[in-house]
Amino acid sequence: MPPLLPRPTLLPRGGSISRAFFSSTASRPQEIPPESPLFINVPNPPQDQSIEALRELKPVKGHLPIPRQIFKKxxxxxxxxxxxxxxxxxxPSSKHAKQAPRSExxxxxxxxxxxxxxxxxxxxxxxxxxxxxxxxxxxxxxxxxxSAHQAAATAPEREDDRLTRGSINAGTLQTKVHPDPERFERALESRARTEAIATQKSEARRDAIQELYMKARSFIVDEKDLEEEVERLFAPDYWKSLGLSPGGFEVNNIWDLEGKPKTVTSMLNEVSRTTSQLVTNLESEKTRTLKRQKEVTEELTGGKLDEM
Missing domain, CATH: 1.20.58 (Methane Monooxygenase Hydroxylase; Chain G, domain 1)
Known part of the structure; x- marks a missing residue:
């Protein structure tokens, strides 16, 4: 890397500088008298914004190239x-190079x-x-x-810091996390809850498998069954073939057949026989008892029974 080029020396400030650079005649002596403050050239700092700093020569343009790292491999x-x-x-290894030079x-x-x-x-x-x-x-x-950083990090607390430090309660300084005395009881309770959730999921899975088994007899397994089911469901007189709705009206759509979803009020009306549906009000006790027995049996056995 070549040595850095020195900064050009500061020349006396005044009008003679520009004339010395651009004049072809011999340079005249300085026109700044000795009693002038500008007689002695005092360099200004780089960030000086004074008028005197603006009178100095501008810095040389350009920059030195970054030297290559020839030993980096x-x-x-x-x-x-x-x-x-x-x-x-x-x-040189040739024969002519080993001979004496033939000319200067x-x-x-x-x-x-x-x-x-x-x-x-x-x-x-x-x-x-x-x-x-x-x-x-x-x-x-x-x-x-x-070494300085490590010494500063491991240095003891200074006396002035200790004397000027704010007071902190001893309990606040205790940041140790003590073990929970009831951790074993909590673990047992968590295990019981986990087992209950697992049992509930297992029962729900078993009910789903049983229901799938009971309904498997009506599955469509070939194209013939699919065609028959499509013809039955999309027949022009499909809704009329279902008879009357629970209210005693002619069925024209799924809403007439199934009705609205049951609410608490509607279920209480069914028990007290005060619904607006005549068929439900005239339903016998035997039919209601059979429905209840079916629900209780499915709950006890964990399986699904055929529709009555």
């Missing part, structure tokens, strides 16, 4: 060695080639030495910074 430490130089800039130009070319090889050797070794120096300094700074 694994074999970077091998470059300063002679073997690497012999491979990178080998000596040829001798000068050989001399310049040897000079380039020597300059390359010295430059790479100097760059490698500077790299080692920079790495050593960087490691020292990192080690010192790490």
């Amino acid at each position: 694994r074999d970077g430490h091998l470059k300063p060695q002679d073997e690497w130089f012999l491979r990178s800039a080998p000596e 130009i040829q001798a000068w070319k050989r001399k310049m080639a040897a000079s380039r090889r020597e300059n390359m050797r010295e430059g790479i070794r100097a760059l490698y030495s500077r790299k080692q120096l920079f790495d050593t300094r960087r490691l020292e700074r990192q080690t010192a910074r790490l």
